[in-house]
Amino acid sequence: MSTPSTDPECLFCRIVAGEIPAEIVHEGERTVAFRDIAPQAPTHVLVVPRAHTPNAPATAEDDAAAFAEIALTARTVARAEGHEDFRIVFNCGAGVGQTVFHTHAHVLAGRPMGWPPG
Numbered sequence: 153m154s155t156p157s158t159d160p161e162c163l164f165c166r167i168v169a170g171e172i173p174a175e176i177v178h179e180g181e182r183t184v185a186f187r188d189i190a191p192q193a194p195t196h197v198l199v200v201p202r203a204h205t206p207n208a209p210a211t212a213e214d215d216a217a218a219f220a221e222i223a224l225t226a227r228t229v230a231r232a233e234g235h236e237d238f239r240i241v242f243n244c245g246a247g248v249g250q251t252v253f254h255t256h257a258h259v260l261a262g263r264p265m266g267w268p269p270g
């Protein structure tokens with residue numbers, strides 16, 4: 153694992169650091185989970201690694217334990233809100249809708265979901 157890094161310009165680094173407010177629902181050794189500001193489902197939580205990495209594969213390369221903690225935290229958060237079934241989405245790249253370039257799992261639950269996603 154490389155040294156955890158932060159980017160002072162990064163929105164999610166600033167949320168992790170407590171510099172920008174967010175409704176934090178879970179904190180782990182390597183991750184922080186907070187509610188999405190524009191929820192797309194009754195449960196819509198973002199799980200982010202504390203270390204700044206641009207996307208999910210980069211986190212997996214940099215710190216596999218952090219990547220595993222993201223998945224486990226997603227389940228913890230969903231269960232805490234009464235959902236055994238949930239969806240995890242990682243947008244990886246601007247071309248598929250990524251707008252914040254700090255790895256984040258969207259954890260979505262609480263409504264029917266179509267497939268394939270749009």
Ligand code: AMP
Nearest residue numbers: 174187188189190243249250251252253
């Ligand atoms: P993505 O489009 O996959 O990069 O997802 C970025 C997500 O961050 C979007 O769902 C936004 O609604 C969400 N978002 C942006 N700013 C904030 C914020 N300050 N607090 C919580 N969520 C945010």
